[in-house]
Amino acid sequence: MGFIDQIVGKVLGGGQGGAQSALVGSVVSSFASQGGLTGLVKAFTDKGLGDVVSSWVGTGANLPISPQQIQQVLGTQRIQQLAQQNGVSPEAVTSALSQALPGLVDKLTPGGKLPDASSLQGLLKGLLG
Secondary structure, three states: OOHHHHHHHHHHOOOOOHHHHHHHHHHHHHOHHHOHHHHHHHHHHHOOOHHHHHHHHOOOOOOOOOHHHHHHHHHHHHHHHHHHHHOOOHHHHHHHHHHHHHHHHHHOOHHHOOOOHHHHHHHHHHHHO
16 A cells, blocks of 8 residues: 555545545545645646635635546546556546545644645644544
8 A cells, every 4th residue: 555545545544445545545646746735726727617626725614526527627638547557447436535635635734724735744643643
């Protein structure tokens, strides 16, 4: 289990399956070269889902996201790549991400703000204990 998978597993809690943690970890890793958490938020905002992703970052209730909206943001090619990497169907990818990403982003943005790189590192270390 890689570092990202460990973090995702801790954030999502023990009730989430290892496959889902690995899948979400793959998405988080894929955004590492595109600005990390900020890049992920930007991708949702650029695709017209700024209100949804802002609710995950903010301190209020998290708005839901549909598998179709995940598809819209990540694109067919990335979804197919994630499905292949994780040995699941593209539908399983979008379904798992629609369930897991709101809570993950919420937990990685305490206080309703995107953490800077050093704050995020401290938060991630704290999650791993």
